[in-house]
Amino acid sequence: MSELVIEASGLRKEFRTRQGLRVAVSDLDLAVPAGGVHGFLGPNGSGKTTTIRMLLGLAHATAGSMRLFGEPVPDRLPSVIGRVGAVVESPKFAPHFSGRQNLTLLARSIGAPSSRVDAAVETVGLTGRDRDRFKTYSLGMKQRLAIAATLLKDPALLILDEPTNGLDPAGIREIRDTIRSLGESGVTVLLSSHILAEVQQVCTSATIIGQGRMLASGRVDDLVGASTSYRVAVPDPEAARRVLDVAGFHLTDDLLVETDRPAEVTQALGAAGIWLSELTPVRRDLESVFLELTSGTEMGAEQ
């Protein structure tokens, strides 16, 4: 089993509101292995930001335990926070300074060598635009500069909370490419998002939460699962349905058969003189897994 960079167990966060007690995170377990991009996926209000804030010592957990790099947090947070970069809210940059000037100032303030500025600019793909004023940047470029700022201290763990919020498709792609290359460079990235495509395209593993609870976790390939559905194209679906029923299969109204024995579907239909024009495996995507798991979990639970 690989080393875990983030661990949380039985994590809980309650907020007292005028409406009563709001449970934002409830008995949440989280295990993020070292290396690669781990998706932290959940509908709006499911507790992602609250969890991240607790991990970073920005919010106090009501119950549960957390570890970063094996160290208990918040108690030992000071010993590991230097290895963690996070973009949780939009950081403030000086609008009249260039991206590079902003990064240089930041590097000085945290005692990072100026060579890190070049490396960070290159990693996030801002080379060529780094000497332009911040205020002329697109939202995607601003977000990439925010990621570059966190890279100045050469973090081993990068936590990004909804980094593509408010971006257009081109901006989303820019950030996605940046995150992918960071994951490939050996940094562990925790990417919180409610955008399925984002997670499916860049993440190796993911945790899905709903109403503050962990619903599923593992490698994206395992979460999606092997294809067990086949779309059947036949001239007479009703006749095919009857034949398949007798053979112990079920043909849905969408002409799908759920099975791991597609050859037997072909055989049963062929034996009855029904010739398939198509038998297509239908791969479940993360979206369908997500929707199945999180249906009806949009809101934080009021208790």
Ligand SMILES: Nc1ncnc2c1ncn2[C@@H]1O[C@H](COP(=O)(O)OP(=O)(O)OP(=O)(O)O)[C@@H](O)[C@H]1O
């Ligand atoms: N300071 C607070 N006081 C009261 N309730 C809060 C507070 N912060 C968060 N919540 C509630 O906790 C729940 C979880 O919120 P959180 O922001 O963690 O969700 P999220 O998954 O990050 O959502 P989003 O995708 O919309 O950012 C929500 O119901 C939210 O309204």
